[in-house]
Amino acid sequence: MSYKAFKLSKYPQGNITPDIFDMVTLAKPTLKEGEFLVKQTYMSLDPAMRTWLQQREDSYLPPVRIGEVMRSYGVGIVEESLNSKFPVGSHVVGVTGWSEYVLGNEEMNIIDPSLPPEAVLSLFYMTGLTAYAGLMKIGQPKKGETLVVTGAAGSVGSLVGQLAKAQGLRVVGIAGSDEKCKWLVEELGFDAAINYKSDNLDAQLRAAAPNGVDVFYENTGGPIQEIIFSQLNRFGRVVVCGVLADYDNEVPTKGPSWVDINLKSLRVQGLIVTDYQDIADEAFSVLGAYLAEGKIQYKAHVTEGFESLPEDLIKLFKGENTGKFIVKF
Numbered sequence: 119m120s121y122k123a124f125k126l127s128k129y130p131q132g133n134i135t136p137d138i139f140d141m142v143t144l145a146k147p148t149l150k151e152g153e154f155l156v157k158q159t160y161m162s163l164d165p166a167m168r169t170w171l172q173q174r175e176d177s178y179l180p181p182v183r184i185g186e187v188m189r190s191y192g193v194g195i196v197e198e199s200l201n202s203k204f205p206v207g208s209h210v211v212g213v214t215g216w217s218e219y220v221l222g223n224e225e226m227n228i229i230d231p232s233l234p235p236e237a238v239l240s241l242f243y244m245t246g247l248t249a250y251a252g253l254m255k256i257g258q259p260k261k262g263e264t265l266v267v268t269g270a271a272g273s274v275g276s277l278v279g280q281l282a283k284a285q286g287l288r289v290v291g292i293a294g295s296d297e298k299c300k301w302l303v304e305e306l307g308f309d310a311a312i313n314y315k316s317d318n319l320d321a322q323l324r325a326a327a328p329n330g331v332d333v334f335y336e337n338t339g340g341p342i343q344e345i346i347f348s349q350l351n352r353f354g355r356v357v358v359c360g361v362l363a364d365y366d367n368e369v370p371t372k373g374p375s376w377v378d379i380n381l382k383s384l385r386v387q388g389l390i391v392t393d394y395q396d397i398a399d400e401a402f403s404v405l406g407a408y409l410a411e412g413k414i415q416y417k418a419h420v421t422e423g424f425e426s427l428p429e430d431l432i433k434l435f436k437g438e439n440t441g442k443f444i445v446k447f
């Protein structure tokens with residue numbers, strides 16, 4: 119039996135284009151002792167994929183190499199197994215690849231088959247852990263403070279804002295359309311939302327955060343970054359989770375001034391989710407409880423079809439998704 123996969127054929131120059139991937143047909147492997155074969159059913163599309171195509175060796179993961187299957191996270195079902203820990207029929211989540219079938223790995227987690235895959239990928243895996251760890255461990259939110267989150271209508275940002283509301287903060291979201299802003303305020307309960315593609319952003323943020331900003335959860339970078347940074351209060355915390363607007367740039371945009379960090383006693387800390395695996399159980403139990411209590415909700419942007427993966431990834435960078443971008447095979 120054969121299956122389809124996408125391999126990297128060249129590194130992108132700037133924006134991702136579909137021609138950097140080659141769709142190939144591969145033969146289903148014959149398993150060796152200890153191996154298991156997973157039929158991937160739902161695959162997550164993540165901005166991190168762009169960083170995995172940056173040719174740098176000092177990041178938290180090596181880049182995907184030319185000729186390798188593109189890396190991803192996904193959910194699937196074990197179809198063949200010579201590994202007693204992963205029997206046939208198990209539902210798993212883990213590092214998969216742009217591939218209809220993947221050889222399983224020991225780091226995969228067996229999941230409750232009654233959980234919708236959208237919930238797993240939106241809450242109970244990397245996205246949920248990123249939002250929880252970044253906000254709670256780095257942002258250290260306190261009741262009554264003000265949080266501003268960029269990429270607010272994305273999968274991480276929408277969760278961060280809701281989690282911060284549940285801690286009693288004033289929450290301001292930054293997103294790329296009026297429709298997304300409306301969703302954040304009317305459906306998710308954000309106190310305010312600002313379309314970063316509109317005018318007078320400085321004044322809009324002052325009005326939305328009249329007491330200044332205590333926690334800045336950064337998902338995107340871009341020109342709005344400087345405005346938020348300038349409105350941080352003393353002892354403000356900046357969670358640098360992602361800098362999406364810069365992933366395509368050969369030379370990253372210059373960051374904020376150390377003078378402000380010094381004079382306002384700010385704390386600026388980067389985040390890589392895989393460094394927080396030890397608190398995954400804590401994160402998922404809090405997220406699960408908030409979901410059950412109706413304090414948080416998740417939205418999945420699900421498309422169907424394996425062959426359009428390159429075009430779908432491009433749509434993610436154009437902001438066509440609200441919530442978690444997932445492709446169903």
Ligand SMILES: NC(=O)c1ccc[n+]([C@@H]2O[C@H](COP(=O)([O-])OP(=O)(O)OC[C@H]3O[C@@H](n4cnc5c(N)ncnc54)[C@H](OP(=O)(O)O)[C@@H]3O)[C@@H](O)[C@H]2O)c1
Pocket residue numbers: 163164165166244245248269270271272273274275292293294295298337338339340358359360361362363364389390391392434435436437438439440441442443
């Ligand atoms: N550090 C970690 O371990 C870790 C883990 C997971 C995610 N992340 C990072 O967290 C960030 C959010 O990830 P996510 O999974 O929530 O993403 P997502 O759900 O795919 O949302 C991404 C959203 O970002 C917005 N965007 C795209 N290009 C932009 C630009 N140039 N400027 C401003 N906004 C832009 C788009 O919405 P608009 O319409 O609003 O523009 C898009 O829908 C990313 O930077 C990602 O790399 C980091």
